[in-house]
Amino acid sequence: MTPASGAGTNRRERSRERRRRILEAALECFTTLGFTATTLEDIRARSGASTGSVYHHFGGKEQIAGALYVEGLRDYQAALAAELVLHDATAGGVRALVRRHLGWVVEHPDWARYLIRMRRAESVSAAEAEIRETNRSFVEAIRLWLAPRVARGELRALPVDLFLALLLGPSQEFTRLWIEGRARTDVAEAAEVLADAAWMALRGDAVPPGT
Amino acid sequence: MTPASGAGTNRRERSRERRRRILEAALECFTTLGFTATTLEDIRARSGASTGSVYHHFGGKEQIAGALYVEGLRDYQAALAAELVLHDATAGGVRALVRRHLGWVVEHPDWARYLIRMRRAESVSAAEAEIRETNRSFVEAIRLWLAPRVARGELRALPVDLFLALLLGPSQEFTRLWIEGRARTDVAEAAEVLADAAWMALRGDAVPPGT
Amino acid sequence: MTPASGAGTNRRERSRERRRRILEAALECFTTLGFTATTLEDIRARSGASTGSVYHHFGGKEQIAGALYVEGLRDYQAALAAELVLHDATAGGVRALVRRHLGWVVEHPDWARYLIRMRRAESVSAAEAEIRETNRSFVEAIRLWLAPRVARGELRALPVDLFLALLLGPSQEFTRLWIEGRARTDVAEAAEVLADAAWMALRGDAVPPGT
């Protein structure tokens, strides 16, 4: 390895580290102050970068918001998709998905709060294309697991919007309360109730009741 | 009625009208442009009021946002509470509540969008106290209807957070998609599926299955 | 006295009372908040009057400031002039004047602070004419007492500006410190030192030293 390439690697690494620090600082600021109230100066100060540096790595405040959203979304969706493929049994998969959803939120409360708050926010629309792409491949992965099970009658044949609403709606609602600090029930207990409900609402006719 | 009191009444009425117009204009602006992007000048121009008048009636932009939130929340909760007391049968009540939720959203899409967007937003925290009070009396009204039915075993005995999540979570999720224009299913059809799911998730052991 | 004139008197009295209350409130506000920071709303609220009423009695904020200044100035100058004529002995008169100056400030600290702060302030220029007139007759009264004593050589023949500076300059300075809460010496003790100094600085050649 030549000294030059070594330096290059270091530079690239330092650059990446900068980027990471800025995103980290941004999430902290957004969490503490809210997106609108957070100024670039806040992010700059907390990340230890200079104004110009922030603009070098990202293009502006909205792009930071977008990059953060995409990163969070990918992590969340990757977690759910990865969980799903571990399960063969339909009921087990649905239940696990609900549990994993709650688990991810508990593990990443700041990101979860951010994703909830920023859902479809104008400020994030800069990353629209990437978000769509990310969503597309996530939905595809889910569909791959669901399709044969719907075909076999193990899951109800419902439009996607309703399917989603029944699968994760209650969990989303509970999650929102929990993030706001207004949930009183323990998450693990809640997970069981919510998993049962999701499965009950979605299971197909081919599944004998009480499974 | 003396002339003096008549004049006073007229004045007061015109004043109230002003207030109403400002709120109306604000909602339109927030819907079209988003809260942050809406400037006071936008609201002023659209409502036909002067800058000073806006500040005379409200204290600032945030307070307009707060007043709007409270008004919308009250209307929504009043609609649901009013629906509930019309029903004696437990299943009927639960189903009607879900339907009414969807109905209100369809009837007031701007307010619904606003309530969703502003949920716990910092911009609304000025009205925190009023919101809490409004919520309190709503929850009380609901509890009054639920309590005896839970006691009779017609509804599951669940913590409030989970109860709420199962009752309205899926509808909230569907509603959100619909507001964003991403729902494909017809609302009336969705209402039946969601009402069924809510009832299934909440009915108690004392209710024979298939009711 | 007819009932009508009685009512008229009451009205006039109530009106005067209003005026007094407004001035009083204004002085309190100016003292607490400073002139610039005081808004008409502050004065209105503290005086219990309505916006329109304030404008009926005075013409605006500056006029209130002016009226207050004139009133304070008159009271101060009247006190000094009245003191002077009580004294026949030159040394006694000069000393008494210094003492009276300090006395008035201690008795009316708010007014004193206001007069110091507003000295030649633009905000007071509305009452310029009245101030000039008030000053003129005060200076005249003083001159009447001084002239013969200067002629007799009991007081130095100095230009007015220097005479004033030596007579009240030290007292003004001390007074300013006292008003700001930065004077440590007891006012009565200070009065003696300052009175001595004034007399020493102003006494004419005709007066045997040590008087």
Next chain:
Amino acid sequence: MTPASGAGTNRRERSRERRRRILEAALECFTTLGFTATTLEDIRARSGASTGSVYHHFGGKEQIAGALYVEGLRDYQAALAAELVLHDATAGGVRALVRRHLGWVVEHPDWARYLIRMRRAESVSAAEAEIRETNRSFVEAIRLWLAPRVARGELRALPVDLFLALLLGPSQEFTRLWIEGRARTDVAEAAEVLADAAWMALRGDAVPPGT
């Protein structure tokens, strides 16, 4: 000097120049229009800086006022302190101080006017800490010169507040009149009278009269 450091120096110098120009412009505006009537736009236009630049260097209007006050105060106090140490003879020192006071005011009428107007003004309180520190070291310098002379009986042993009032009170008063354009006496002549008076008022018993 490396190119980099050269560039840095230039940048820093230009930055300092900016700062200076803004302060200069502010003083001119405050003198002409008064503090309250001066808008940031006035300062901005006269200094040739942009709005943002003004806020980059200072934090706002009050901080400009504060910085200006501190700078003027330092210059004034430095001039007096420097004068004092030139003199060994007590009478000469006291007289020189009075003359220097008047001299500084005549040399810097704008600053003098500003210092008089802003004395303890709320608008300047942002720089309170710096003002106190500046005052402290000035008073210390003065005390160093005075203390032994008081000990030797060449100066009266008086509390600081009275000492100050007798030393500079008359000059302050005269200065105020002069600044307002109401003094008629020539400053040089006045200086002699005021210097004599100060010395007469302050000299101790150990000094033979007529010195």
Next chain:
DNA sequence: AATGAATGAGTGTTCATTCAT
């Protein structure tokens, strides 16, 4: 890649003042 001084359009807000009742 980093820096940070400079930019300036845009915003929420204030507040003295008016005037119909």
Next chain:
DNA sequence: GATGAATGAACACTCATTCAT
């Protein structure tokens, strides 16, 4: 004389963004 809703010009200040070094 009293009231207070309405007015709107004026202001201080913010902050995303640029760019020379």
